Amino acid sequence: MxxxxxxxxxxxxxxxxxEQMNRWYKLDGRDNKKHKFHGLFTGLGKxxxxxxxxxRMSNAYDANKKxxx
Numbered sequence: 001m002x003x004x005x006x007x008x009x010x011x012x013x014x015x016x017x018x019e020q021m022n023r024w025y026k027l028d029g030r031d032n033k034k035h036k037f038h039g040l041f042t043g044l045g046k047x048x049x050x051x052x053x054x055x056r057m058s059n060a061y062d063a064n065k066k067x068x069x
Contacts (some may be wrong), residue, residue, distance in 0.1 A: 020048075027051040 006014075024044040028051055029035050037043070
């Protein structure tokens with residue numbers, strides 16, 4: 001077995017990827033035990049653009065609530 005060392009850049013990239021996947025996991029509601037994909041990260045990359053758009057729309061709505069009669 002070989003001991004492979006990783007560069008600092010690789011470690012930063014991996015951490016960023018993990019944070020992004022965890023964010024998408026929560027945005028998709030998979031942290032809810034009743035979600036059909038609870039506990040799975042599979043497929044999050046495919047729906048990431050949709051999740052990002054929904055989050056931006058939600059943030060924009062929340063920011064403008066006070067202007068909505």
